Each structure stands twice: as C-alpha cells, then as structure tokens.
C-alpha cells in the first residue's frame with residue numbers, strides 16, 4: 001500500500017468536515033515553538049474510540065499545546081469524563097491552558113505541570129484510557145507503571161510506534177531503540193491484547209485483559 005497516496009485521499013475526503021483540524025488549532029495558537037502534535041487522523045481515531053468506550057478517567061502523557069487533549073475533551077465533555085494531562089515545559093503548558101479555555105473544555109482537564117518520569121511512578125489513581133505521547137525514551141521506562149495504573153478493560157494507546165520503519169531525520173534515530181523496546185513490551189505482555197494502526201506515526205492500541213482469563 002502507498003501510504004502517501006492513502007493519506008492524501010483521506011485528508012482530501014475530510015477537507016469539508018467541520019471538525020477542528022491540527023492546522024486550524026496551530027494557527028490559533030500564539031506560541032510557535034513546541035514539539036509536534038498528533039495528526040488529524042489520530043485525533044479522529046481518539047475521538048471515535050472515546051465516543052465508543054466513554055472512558056471516565058483518561059491520562060495523557062505529553063500535552064504540548066494541547067491539540068490531542070482538546071480533541072479528546074470535546075468528546076469527554078459530552079458525557080462528563082475527565083482528562084489528566086502531563087507536560088513539563090511550563091511555557092507550552094501555559095499555552096495549552098489558554099487553548100483549553102478558548103475551546104471551552106478546561107473544566108474537563110487537569111493539567112499537571114511536571115516531569116512524567118517523576119509523576120507517574122507516584123500515581124495511585126486508576127485510568128480507563130492512557131494516551132502515551134511523551135518523549136519516546138520514556139515509553140519503555142514508564143511501561144510498568146502505565147500497566148499498574150490502567151484499569152482492567154482499559155486502553156493503552158501510544159503514538160509514534162512505527163518510528164522503526166519510518167524515514168526519520170537522523171537526529172531522531174536515537175528514539176528508534178526505545179520505541180522498539182516499548183513495542184516488544186506491549187506485544188509480549190500477557191496482560192495486554194494489542195494491534196498496530198498505521199495512522200499518524202503509528203499507533204499501538206492495547207486493552208488490559210481480565211486477569212482471570214490469562
């Protein structure tokens with residue numbers, strides 16, 4: 001399959017959609033220096049899965065300017081769930097907060113400003129959905145804790161998991177090994193059922209199984 005052709009077709013067919021796009025979101029954002037955010041097809045997938053499963057308690061690791069958080073919150077707002085999102089760059093977090101307010105979703109989001117590597121191991125709260133989109137080097141390091149705080153039946157979704165097969169700029173090559181480690185951890189974990197989706201830079205979607213059926 002020619003994924004460039006596929007992406008062009010999908011982007012074109014959605015161009016009349018009234019949904020908030022990544023481009024519009026970035027254009028409205030004053031701060032211009034931030035780490036890239038998810039693509040529109042990943043935002044559509046997250047919104048759809050949230051619409052279907054209605055997770056009460058969502059954890060996002062890696063907020064940036066809050067495009068993915070806002071996209072998810074637009075659906076969470078419809079049924080009254082909550083999103084906790086973690087970002088350690090204070091400038092970017094401040095911009096994300098402004099973006100939540102301008103989208104009218106701030107009441108459904110708790111923004112934790114700090115290092116996910118320190119915050120996650122201390123977390124006791126349990127989540128129905130965890131969206132992992134932080135520094136890729138943290139993916140394997142945070143895996144056990146993500147599994148611990150994910151409820152049975154909960155979803156673990158991680159972005160950028162197809163880095164190993166993408167034509168990445170040389171400066172990102174150091175991120176391939178941790179992603180490979182993370183993918184192995186997810187795929188070989190007896191507590192998870194998973195699959196890859198070739199959207200964005202590759203999503204892995206996993207569900208935590210009922211322990212009795214292991």
Ligand SMILES: C[S@@+](CC[C@H](N)C(=O)[O-])C[C@H]1O[C@@H](n2cnc3c(N)ncnc32)[C@H](O)[C@@H]1O
Nearest residue numbers: 035037038062063064067068087088115116135
């Ligand atoms: C890929 S961006 C997140 C994009 C966002 N999910 C979206 O699509 O709108 C990753 C973010 O994680 C933040 N980050 C990186 N390492 C972190 C850490 N150790 N703790 C908290 N945030 C971190 C970066 O500053 C960056 O803004």
